[in-house]
Amino acid sequence: MSTDVSVYEVGLRDGLQNEKAIVPLVDKVRLAQALVASGLRRIEATSFVSPKWIPQLADADAFCGALPKAENVTFSALCPNMRGLERALETTLPEIAVFISASETHNKKNLNKTIRESLDAIKDVIAGARQANRRIRGYVSTVWGCTYEGAIPIAQSLAVTRELLALGCYQVSLGDTIGAGTPGQTREILAAYLAEFRADQLALHMHDTRGTALANILVGLECGIRDFDSAIGGMGGCPYAPGAAGNVATEDLVYMLFGMGLATGVDPDRLLVAARVAEEVAGRSLPGKVHQAGWFPKRLGNGGGDVELSKLK
């Protein structure tokens, strides 16, 4: 199925690692199944991080063994270090992810390493992953600003992105970790990035902390970006970035893209089912809006006088 925009689902990882609830394996599998059923084709399942740091993902190994078998779906997992990679290589996951912050202070608080030390560690992780024939995706966080350092110079983000791509990441996802970004800033950041990199080497990973995620994604679309991270229901955040609320909700992102006539391969109704499963699994109301309000127009067949679902331009 051809798609115009690729949605990279991070709810099981970025979402669940920030939920208070420690979700049982069986519920994670149920959510993974609902995500696959909705048509999402790139799903980050977990992180091979120490259970001491993120107990929510302590079952990473078992979960990877229990993931639904689905052709055309690429599951991936974050590997913060060589120990994480070793665990990932025990699985059949075709893809791993590495991450670094553009902010020295945030990197230190998040990974307990300087950016330089992190890049050295990532170098080994990527070399090991390549040797084992796994694709590698990179994350650069705090590109739009950092709670500790404030504004982050674009040159700083560009430098770490350059290294990640040179080391062998097929794509780097740029994170607005604290959800501070605004559209003019996004345009400025992407202009600098696109002067050096191809659009398909980049993705946007926007948090909706201040409500601006979809506006920033719209700017990304206008600049030619076609890869966007999101979390079902709007789960997620960053435990080391105080005040950071959830990732942009997958259903809100897909609603906007659908309305713009951009194909994602995602089934609208099944996506809302997945959001309901996410709420059950998280044991709380999630902040995504479309799963609360419903699709518009509704599909015929959902009830008597409903309006036929048609592509809004």
Next chain:
Amino acid sequence: MSTDVSVYEVGLRDGLQNEKAIVPLVDKVRLAQALVASGLRRIEATSFVSPKWIPQLADADAFCGALPKAENVTFSALCPNMRGLERALETTLPEIAVFISASETHNKKNLNKTIRESLDAIKDVIAGARQANRRIRGYVSTVWGCTYEGAIPIAQSLAVTRELLALGCYQVSLGDTIGAGTPGQTREILAAYLAEFRADQLALHMHDTRGTALANILVGLECGIRDFDSAIGGMGGCPYAPGAAGNVATEDLVYMLFGMGLATGVDPDRLLVAARVAEEVAGRSLPGKVHQAGWFPKRLGNGGGDVELSKLK
């Protein structure tokens, strides 16, 4: 003070009429004071509608008498009919508002009149208001779609807008009453509008039901629109449009505009104070995001190591 963008605050009217709580007059006054203190210069205070229909605004007459005296602030009130206008003309309000729906079914359910009957009634209201030297603003609702009718042809919205402007409205605010709009659609609607009307004759009144309000407003900005309605805290909705959540939150709108370097005349810190007052007055958490997450970067002086507030582009 010169501004780039004019924010038209509707929380006291569109917000409070949809809150379950019947807010005492003294609290409304406190919220009005906080809004004025934040630097907002256009504030819709209430609606002169029958208390039978909207008990939340039953104190419209008394409230207009108790509004803070503030130079440079224009308070207005909605007048659904001649009885409403008569009440408005007992006050010193310099501006009134009239409204109509682009959807025949929504208009019928909302006003118990056909669009034609509503326009005839509005004609008398506007004539009376003009005679009394009051400015008149118009609303057209369901421009982006209607719960009952689905997609609304642009020609239908244009036709009622044309009549409102011809009758003497200085500006017509186009409403996404059910918060269904997406950016391509907004661009299409505004292209049709701007082929016929000046940008300053138009405003956008977006609901954030599906999270797309700021993205749609961004399109509005790109098309030259400079007038946007919003409600403090994200209060509001429409009691006759099932599923409709709040207006876009004033603090989220101002945050985005500020980040884009667009002056609104609004003080960021005082606006967040107003949002807190709105939550107290409504007696519940409100959905706006920036009042929860805080401004970014923070101002120097708000605490030790805070980052200086600088214009993000």
